[in-house]
Structure formats: structure tokens, C-alpha cells
Amino acid sequence: MTAQNPTPDPLLDGPQDPEHDPTATYALEPAYVAALTGRVRATSGETKAVSSPMDGKPLAHVPQSSEADVVEAFARARRAQEAWARTSLDDRAAVLLRLHDLVLDRQDEICDLVVLESGKARKHAFDEVLHVALTARYYARTAHDHLDTQRKLGIVPGLTRVEVNRVPKGVVGIISPWNYPFTMALCDGIPALLAGNAVVAKPDAQTMLTALLGGQLLEEAGFPRDLWQVVAGPGSVVGTSIIGKADYVCFTGSTATGKRVAAGCAERLIGCSLELGGKxxxxxxxxxxxxxxxxxxxxxxxxxxxxxxxxxxxxxxxxxxxxxxxxxxxxxxxxxxxxxxxxxxxxxxxxxxxxxxxxxxxxxxxxxxxxxxxxxxxxxxxxxxxxxxxxxxxxxxxxxxxxxxxxxxxxxxxxxxxxxxxxxxxxxxxxxxxxxxxxxxxxxxxxxxxxxxxxxxxxxxxxxxxxxxxxxxxxMGGMRQSGMGRRQGAEGIWRYTESQSVATQRGMALAPPRGVSDKTYGKVMTANLRLMKKLGRA
Missing domain, CATH: 3.40.309.10 (Aldehyde Dehydrogenase; Chain A, domain 2)
Incomplete structure (x- = not known):
């Protein structure tokens, strides 16, 4: 098994080739770090170091959020969501297509940051670029397939019109892991935004910078800034607070933690999707x-x-x-x-x-x-x-x-x-x-x-x-102890909506007409049901 050493990179501050300079570090440009960490909703005054597995040394110190910061993040997200939900579906989809292009255009920067924060090989960082671009384009192109109002069968053919709307949940809480910090930070939130929701995101502390870059790209693509709030801090404080305030929670992580997330959501009778462990x-x-x-x-x-x-x-x-x-x-x-x-x-x-x-x-x-x-x-x-x-x-x-x-x-x-x-x-x-x-x-x-x-x-x-x-x-998702719910496809966006049935009745009411007894009405309806079966109706 052979080894390969790094070469210089424009995001880094100072020499970066340990083979020729033993004092080299993977320090990021201070201005670059400040632009990313400034996106965290945090007023506690505390910070937490993000270190690179490449050399074990800090890359940045990320501000930490308090309970009050989480409350403020949800307040801002809710105000932004009300306006966003009134934005046309075509306009929302257009923002996703711009995100698709931005991710591909900025892939070198994204890959650099993913590698620095996670220590993974560059080709595995590139997988994250591909997946986010694929997800953005897919949901943009299929937006109407998943979210348009659909006609359904009514009880009385020709007289009962039934439509099903897809109504956004509101504010979605997303708690994402460190192992795929770019795609896991964004791929679950992309359909949530398209469906008309806002997001409060809590990325893992070990890979905050990559997730913050994702948030920056969302804004550059055209999403309103307050629509995607980022908070940072321990799960026992920030994660618990998100579960207590969100309208839906999406969690990716260990089975043990997923069970606690599910219990917290059950207590509030809100939905959740959990992608957990596997063997x-x-x-x-x-x-x-x-x-x-x-x-x-x-x-x-x-x-x-x-x-x-x-x-x-x-x-x-x-x-x-x-x-x-x-x-x-x-x-x-x-x-x-x-x-x-x-x-x-x-x-x-x-x-x-x-x-x-x-x-x-x-x-x-x-x-x-x-x-x-x-x-x-x-x-x-x-x-x-x-x-x-x-x-x-x-x-x-x-x-x-x-x-x-x-x-x-x-x-x-x-x-x-x-x-x-x-x-x-x-x-x-x-x-x-x-x-x-x-x-x-x-x-x-x-x-x-x-x-x-x-x-x-x-x-x-x-x-x-x-x-x-x-x-x-x-x-995509797990059975048994590996989770509940699914990301991707129709299920991946429908989880962020409430299905609302609207029925319009014309002509006859669904009750006995004046002068017809309940018993006669029952016989007529029974005959109609038998006729519908013979006609092959559902």
C-alpha cells in the first residue's frame, strides 16, 4: 500500500507540502474561514475547533449556538418560509438548476474543503459533488410531477371532484453527519426547500465548514438567506432544541441516537425520517x-x-x-x-x-x-x-x-x-x-x-x-434498525409535505333527498355500489 503527499492549494494559507517543508500546515485563509463561520446563528461567545484529519491541527474555530440562537433561527426561518411558500414552483425549481451549475462550477473548492475536513480521498469527495448536483437537477425537473395538485376519483362520478394538494410542513430540522459532509448537509434539504419549506440545519461539529459552504452556495443560487438557518453545538443542547421546535425532523446518524430523535418527535406528534446504521x-x-x-x-x-x-x-x-x-x-x-x-x-x-x-x-x-x-x-x-x-x-x-x-x-x-x-x-x-x-x-x-x-x-x-x-x-433508506422513511424520489419530497384532500360536491348531496327515507336511500346506494363494480369502477 503506497502513500501520496499533498501539493499546494489556493484555499490554504502558507506552504502545504510536508515532503519538502516539515513546518507545513493545512491552515485555511482567515478571510475564507470568517466568511463561512459568519453564517452560523451564534451569540454564545463560545467556539469549537474544527481540525483536519490530515494533520490533526485546527482549521477553524466555529461559533457555538445557544438555546436562544435556535429560537431565533426558527423565528427567522418561519418568516422566510411564509413568503417562500407563495413563490411559484417554477421559480423554486429554477433556483435548484442554478445550484446544480454552481456546484459543478465550484467543484474544486468543494472537494478541497471536504478533503481537508474529513480526510477522505479526493475521488470520494467528488462523489459528493455529483450527488448534490444530481439531486438538485432531479427535483427541479420533476417538481411538477411530485408537487402539482392531483385529481382523484370522487364518490359520485361526474358530481364529486376531488383534488389532493401537497402543503409544505413549515420548518424542517435537518441534523446531518460528518462522513459525507457536503451531500448529507444538502441532499435532504433540497427537496424540503422545493416543497416550500424552510430549514434549520445542524451539521456535525467535525465538518461544519463544508456544510456552511453548502449554505453559502444555496444563497448564491437564489434561495433567501433566512430560509436556510445554520446552528452549531452539541446534540444534547442544539439537537434537542431543534426536535422541540421543528415541524419535521430529518436525521442521519447512529441507530442509538436515531431512537432518541424518534422518541422526541413522537412526544410532539411530528414526523421524522431516520437513516441509521448498517452491517x-x-x-x-x-x-x-x-x-x-x-x-x-x-x-x-x-x-x-x-x-x-x-x-x-x-x-x-x-x-x-x-x-x-x-x-x-x-x-x-x-x-x-x-x-x-x-x-x-x-x-x-x-x-x-x-x-x-x-x-x-x-x-x-x-x-x-x-x-x-x-x-x-x-x-x-x-x-x-x-x-x-x-x-x-x-x-x-x-x-x-x-x-x-x-x-x-x-x-x-x-x-x-x-x-x-x-x-x-x-x-x-x-x-x-x-x-x-x-x-x-x-x-x-x-x-x-x-x-x-x-x-x-x-x-x-x-x-x-x-x-x-x-x-x-x-x-433510499433502511429497514428494521437501519431507519425509517426514505430520501430521494417521490418519497424523498413527499415526507416534507402534508397531503390535503379537497372535495367539491355538485348537484346531489351525499344524503337522502327530501322525501326519501333513510331505508330507501340505503337500497339505492347499495344498488349503485353493485353497478359500479359491474362497470369495473374502483
Whole structure:
């Protein structure tokens, strides 16, 4: 596994090539930082450092919000939302198309900041640019399909006109994670804005700058500034306050925290969508293209150093091809380029923090101590950066090991043989999670039939996770302990609306006419129902 060092970047202040200057840092231009951090609604006087996993040193100090700041953010958002909801749907969609272009035009800046804050490889930062652009364009182009008033069947054909409106919820609270800081900050909020809502966002403290850049781009595209409020602070204070004031909450994060979010929303009888943890299965069937499966396995397991809710951690491989697949998978893993770099060409970057490194190390050390075998990786790489850990493949993992059933959320996978496909599906469905799955087979029809039996919200055939995640017309979310609700597609925007039925009755009233007894009315209506059935009416 080779390393790559960074080269100079225009966002940075001072020399940035550690190979030639050991005093180099990843310090951002002060004016750039000030422009971003000034977007936080915060008057507490407190700040929190945002550090780069590239070198562990602070990039910025972000102002922290108080309870009063959250109250003010919602007040401003509500005033902005009232005017925004009266803006035509075409005008709202036009702003999204401008956002699409802005994101593509500013992709270098976005990728730089994502890499600096998260430590991921540049190609994985670029995935975020693509996803936000795709999401903005999709919802702009399908706005009328999802949000126009729809005609429905009335009780009396020709006399009852029924329409269903999509009414915005009001102010949506979005609590987003650190692992994909640009797309997770924006992709859930884009349909909320299109539907006529305002947003109060709380990005994760570790990646505030990227989320703040997203807010800046929204304003530059044409969204009113107060429509997208950003607050910063601990979840126990700021997150709880958002749940107490929002009309709907969208949360992405751990299952444990998601349960607390759901409980808080239930107490207020407001809706929420939760995209939570996963222990995702990857199935290699006996007829799989093994080169393609091994290439997909590397992306499924080690994209963003495995810090991806839909990444694969459990690999089930048919006996007939197990040895040949493992040989290819290990070889590809050992050939990966690791490094802290703003440049293209790195296959895997850093973990986000010391805490994440400790969690990954603990899982691997526990497994090895209890008899698991390391086929690739298995150690930290402080020579590359403070939080680097090698992409790791384990064999012989058993139920008493922590990494067998608990989500690692790092570059660690376990390999298992299976004898028949029914067994593979049963083992894939073990546990409480159900977010994403992958099946590799040359027989697409058989693979899709098996996919329908896998208890995951998304299943990719001959692909890691990108086929479902990037196909934004289809819903994405989890089953069981992996969450509730869906992002993307119609479900991804309808969650931010209330459906309102409006029925207009013409001619006869839905009651016995004058002079007709209730009994006679009942007989007439019964005859009408039978007639409608014969006519094939719904």
C-alpha cells in the first residue's frame, strides 16, 4: 500500500507540502474561514475547533449556538418560509438548476474543503459533488410531477371532484453527519426547500465548514438567506432544541441516537425520517464475474475508509469461487494507494478522528485475539497521518467477536463461505440492520429474485452501492434498525409535505333527498355500489 503527499492549494494559507517543508500546515485563509463561520446563528461567545484529519491541527474555530440562537433561527426561518411558500414552483425549481451549475462550477473548492475536513480521498469527495448536483437537477425537473395538485376519483362520478394538494410542513430540522459532509448537509434539504419549506440545519461539529459552504452556495443560487438557518453545538443542547421546535425532523446518524430523535418527535406528534446504521452484506454467487466482484468489493468496503452507512462489512462468498475471489480481493486491497492528499490518485484517505481510529482498532484487535486471521491490512498507519488505518480483510470471524454483528464504520470487513444461496440470504438477513446489500452474479434475473428476499432498503446487483444511491428517482433508506422513511424520489419530497384532500360536491348531496327515507336511500346506494363494480369502477 503506497502513500501520496499533498501539493499546494489556493484555499490554504502558507506552504502545504510536508515532503519538502516539515513546518507545513493545512491552515485555511482567515478571510475564507470568517466568511463561512459568519453564517452560523451564534451569540454564545463560545467556539469549537474544527481540525483536519490530515494533520490533526485546527482549521477553524466555529461559533457555538445557544438555546436562544435556535429560537431565533426558527423565528427567522418561519418568516422566510411564509413568503417562500407563495413563490411559484417554477421559480423554486429554477433556483435548484442554478445550484446544480454552481456546484459543478465550484467543484474544486468543494472537494478541497471536504478533503481537508474529513480526510477522505479526493475521488470520494467528488462523489459528493455529483450527488448534490444530481439531486438538485432531479427535483427541479420533476417538481411538477411530485408537487402539482392531483385529481382523484370522487364518490359520485361526474358530481364529486376531488383534488389532493401537497402543503409544505413549515420548518424542517435537518441534523446531518460528518462522513459525507457536503451531500448529507444538502441532499435532504433540497427537496424540503422545493416543497416550500424552510430549514434549520445542524451539521456535525467535525465538518461544519463544508456544510456552511453548502449554505453559502444555496444563497448564491437564489434561495433567501433566512430560509436556510445554520446552528452549531452539541446534540444534547442544539439537537434537542431543534426536535422541540421543528415541524419535521430529518436525521442521519447512529441507530442509538436515531431512537432518541424518534422518541422526541413522537412526544410532539411530528414526523421524522431516520437513516441509521448498517452491517451491510455483500454476496458473491457461484457464477459471479470474479474480477468485477473483487473491484466492486474494494469500493463497497473501503470508500471513504469504510465510513459510509451503505458500505459492506460482511462478505458471503460461494464455496465454488471463494478462494479465487479472496485472492483477487486481497490483491486489489494490497495495491491500494493510501495518503493524506488534496490531489487525485489516492484510493483511500484517513479516518475522521482519534475516536474512530480507536473504535476500528478495537474491533480488529478483539477479532485477532479471539482467533480471526488478517488477510490484508490490520494496523494503523501514523506515518501517513494521525488517524490512518489500513484497509483490512478478516477471515474466521465468529459471533463472539465484536465485529461480527456490530457496525465497525471503518475499513474492516469479514469473509464467510456459504454452501447454497438460501443460506446466503438467511445469513445476510441475520442481525437487526437492513440498510444496503450487494449481489454479484452473471444471472441478473436470479440475482434480482434473491434481492427481493434480502431485508435491506436498497440492494445493488453487480455494483457496490452507487447504482441505488446515485439513481435519485428511486427511494433510499433502511429497514428494521437501519431507519425509517426514505430520501430521494417521490418519497424523498413527499415526507416534507402534508397531503390535503379537497372535495367539491355538485348537484346531489351525499344524503337522502327530501322525501326519501333513510331505508330507501340505503337500497339505492347499495344498488349503485353493485353497478359500479359491474362497470369495473374502483
Amino acid at each position: 451491510n452484506p455483500f454476496l458473491v454467487l457461484r457464477d459471479a464475474d470474479l474480477e468485477r466482484a473483487a473491484e466492486g468489493a474494494v469500493r463497497a468496503a473501503f470508500s471513504n475508509a469504510g465510513q459510509l452507512c451503505v458500505s459492506a462489512e460482511r462478505f458471503f462468498v460461494a464455496d465454488q469461487v471463494y478462494d479465487r475471489f479472496v485472492e483477487r480481493f486481497v490483491a486489489r486491497t494490497e495495491a491500494m494507494t493510501l495518503g493524506a492528499s488534496l490531489e487525485w490518485g489516492v484510493d483511500m484517505g484517513s479516518l475522521i478522528s482519534a475516536e474512530q481510529l480507536a473504535a476500528v482498532t478495537a474491533h480488529v484487535d478483539d477479532a485477532v485475539a479471539k482467533g480471526a486471521r488478517v488477510l490484508a491490512g490490520g494496523r494503523a498507519r501514523p506515518d501517513l497521518g494521525p488517524f490512518f488505518y489500513e484497509p483490512t480483510i478478516l477471515e474466521g470471524v465468529t459471533p463472539e467477536m465484536a465485529c461480527f454483528g456490530d457496525e465497525t464504520f471503518g475499513p474492516v470487513v469479514s469473509l464467510y463461505r456459504f454452501h447454497d444461496e438460501a443460506e446466503a440470504v438467511a445469513r445476510a438477513n441475520d442481525g437487526d440492520y437492513g440498510l444496503n446489500g450487494s449481489i454479484f452474479s452473471r444471472d441478473g434475473g436470479r440475482a434480482r429474485a434473491l434481492a427481493a428476499q434480502v431485508k435491506c432498503g436498497t440492494v445493488n446487483v453487480n455494483e457496490a452501492f452507487g447504482a441505488t444511491f446515485a439513481s435519485v428517482d428511486s427511494p
